[in-house]
Amino acid sequence: MVSEVGGRSGGLLPVASHLTMFLGEYLHTFDSKNRISLPSKFRKALGRVVVVTRGLDHCLYVYSRKAWEKEARSYAAAVNGNSARRGLARLFLAGSFEAEVDGTGRVLIPENLKSFASIKEKAVIAGVFERVEIWEEGAWKAYTAEIERDANAFAEKVGDTN
Secondary structure (H helix, E strand, O other): OOOOEEOOOOEEEEEEOOEEEEEOEEEEEOOOOOEEEOOHHHHHHHOOEEEEEEOHHHOEEEEEHHHHHHHHHHHHHHOOOOHHHHHHHHHHHHOOEEEEEOOOOEEEOOHHHHHHOOOOOEEEEEEEEOEEEEEEHHHHHHHHHHHHHOHHHHHHHHOOOO
């Protein structure tokens, strides 16, 4: 069953004429064919073709084709860099998968990517600026609890104490 639950007042925020910021978090369920419905508020901005790749913190990143081309160029430039840059480029580029969004907003996620993120059935789809992230539900809850608990320390580390 595919459902859109929650959404903590998310959606899209136009930042500039060429940029859309994805916001909010949504709980969705994979169907038996490894498809998940993208939040309706995200679909138009993502377009008919998306790129799904392995992300940091064992989640999946979803980009519009245009955003992916920009992102991929930065990784491609790193392929001949130091070993850390090459490793990240390989993680993101070799792990990427181009997928069509069907007429009902569903996208197929290959089993190897679901496995990377330890996703079985339920997943959180989170808007994170220019990309969308897909998390295993329990991992998302644990991650956000940790971030919320340590937010003050993180803000001081990065110099943002608003």
